[in-house]
Amino acid sequence: MLKKIIVAIDSLSMSQHVFDEAVYLAKATDAKLMVLHVLSPLDEQYIDPLFLQPTILYPELQINNSKYANDWENLKKDRLNWLHFMCKQATELGVKAEFSQNIGEPSRMICDIARNWEADVIVIGRRGRRGISEFIMGSVSNYVLHHAHCSVFIVQGKIADFKEIHEERAEKAEVLR
Secondary structure, eight states, rough: OOOOEEEEOSTTTTTTHHHHHHHHHHHTTOEEEEEEEEEOOOOTTTSOGTTTTHHOTTTTTOOEEEEEHHHHHHHHHHHHHHHHHHHHHHHHOOEEEEEEEESSHHHHHHHHHHHTTTTTEEEEEEEEOOOOHHHHHHHHHHHHHHHHEEEEEEOOOOOOOOHHHHHHHHHHHHHOE
């Protein structure tokens, strides 16, 4: 019997679908739901990760990092508001829900939080990366599937067709030129 379900979501468009599946599962089993989001400073494209600890690598580097610190704080606030909204959606559908935002490496963090919260299942999305793309970019869902202490329910994202893969490769080749 499922009593505790964690849904790990990020800020991509697929997150709503993953969340909906988790809410459906929680409602069907009368389980408690935790909406989890992990912020990774190294993954956020518009945040400069160097501001976090610039003097560790380069002690002579003394820059004014207040802009990046403000951006980071704004990002955290925006994501917390988003999580609160998602949690409210689940509650309105009759699901007991809470949320958690953490900072760290998403793959490990999801597994650690699931273990500490004693989750029965983790619901997570998969973007559909394959081959070299998955090897280079890594796969959070693959890591969670192989390292979680509990069951993992993977919601499949759109799988790129041959034409999309070819166009993506052509764009990358153009950038390298």
